[in-house]
Amino acid sequence: MIEVKNLYKVYKVGDTKVYALNGVDFTIYKGEFCAIVGPSGSGKSTLLNMMAGLEKPSKGEIVIGGNHIEKLSENKLVAFRRKHVGFIFQSYNLIKTMNATENVALPLSFRGVPKKIRNEKALKYIKLVGLEKQKKHMANEMSGGQQQRVGIARALAMDPKIIFADEPTGNLDSKTTKEILGLMQKIVREQNQTLIMVTHDNYIAKFADRQFHIVDGKIFKIEEQHHEDTEEEIRDEEV
Numbered sequence: 001m002i003e004v005k006n007l008y009k010v011y012k013v014g015d016t017k018v019y020a021l022n023g024v025d026f027t028i029y030k031g032e033f034c035a036i037v038g039p040s041g042s043g044k045s046t047l048l049n050m051m052a053g054l055e056k057p058s059k060g061e062i063v064i065g066g067n068h069i070e071k072l073s074e075n076k077l078v079a080f081r082r083k084h085v086g087f088i089f090q091s092y093n094l095i096k097t098m099n100a101t102e103n104v105a106l107p108l109s110f111r112g113v114p115k116k117i118r119n120e121k122a123l124k125y126i127k128l129v130g131l132e133k134q135k136k137h138m139a140n141e142m143s144g145g146q147q148q149r150v151g152i153a154r155a156l157a158m159d160p161k162i163i164f165a166d167e168p169t170g171n172l173d174s175k176t177t178k179e180i181l182g183l184m185q186k187i188v189r190e191q192n193q194t195l196i197m198v199t200h201d202n203y204i205a206k207f208a209d210r211q212f213h214i215v216d217g218k219i220f221k222i223e224e225q226h227h228e229d230t231e232e233e234i235r236d237e238e239v
């Protein structure tokens, strides 16, 4: 699904060069839930932004579904993101004066989907994330965990090939964090979606099928997680 080859991103700060990405290589397969995990400043957001086509690499290749996205023009990148990519943010970014279902339906209206179809679709995904009872609740009448479920439903309703999540549970308590990560695992499995999550937290990264550990702009370890074992481990650990 995504091939990253020999990827570099160098920022110039005054006279010095910051190597935010320093030769990154990996492949992510369709249907995988991957975590990019590393400390603050290690290059996680830079890597995510590059894979999502939000920033251009200094060197290297990013091939998504056969397309070299580092070679696309800005207009083509916008079209690529609209068609293939979904985002889940830490801060949810919901419209406060709209209810849960309307928030999920909104991006579909930008795509020109007729009202009846977008409402049906929005409701389907609201149900999938377990919010049927709250479907008419305004965004600001919901808990953080419920708002993040709406954020997940909103990303999924666009049928993206790839979903990027940047610290998606950053504002949530430990119980809700587990619920949201469990939901993300379940959805990736059921819908055969590809999900890439960025986090600084090793515990959170364990919910992914594979973890890419990054430090100083380099991937130094790729770890596979067998979730039958993880559940035990996770139960024993503090969040």
Ligand SMILES: Nc1ncnc2c1ncn2[C@@H]1O[C@H](COP(=O)(O)OP(=O)(O)OP(=O)(O)O)[C@@H](O)[C@H]1O
Binding pocket: 011, 012, 013, 018, 019, 020, 038, 039, 040, 041, 042, 043, 044, 045, 046, 047, 200
């Ligand atoms: N626009 C920029 N200009 C200059 N340096 C940048 C820029 N963006 C990022 N950097 C530098 O690149 C490195 C990687 O930053 P990045 O934001 O990717 O790290 P991160 O792992 O996502 O950190 P955090 O967890 O704190 O968000 C850091 O040293 C940062 O200071």
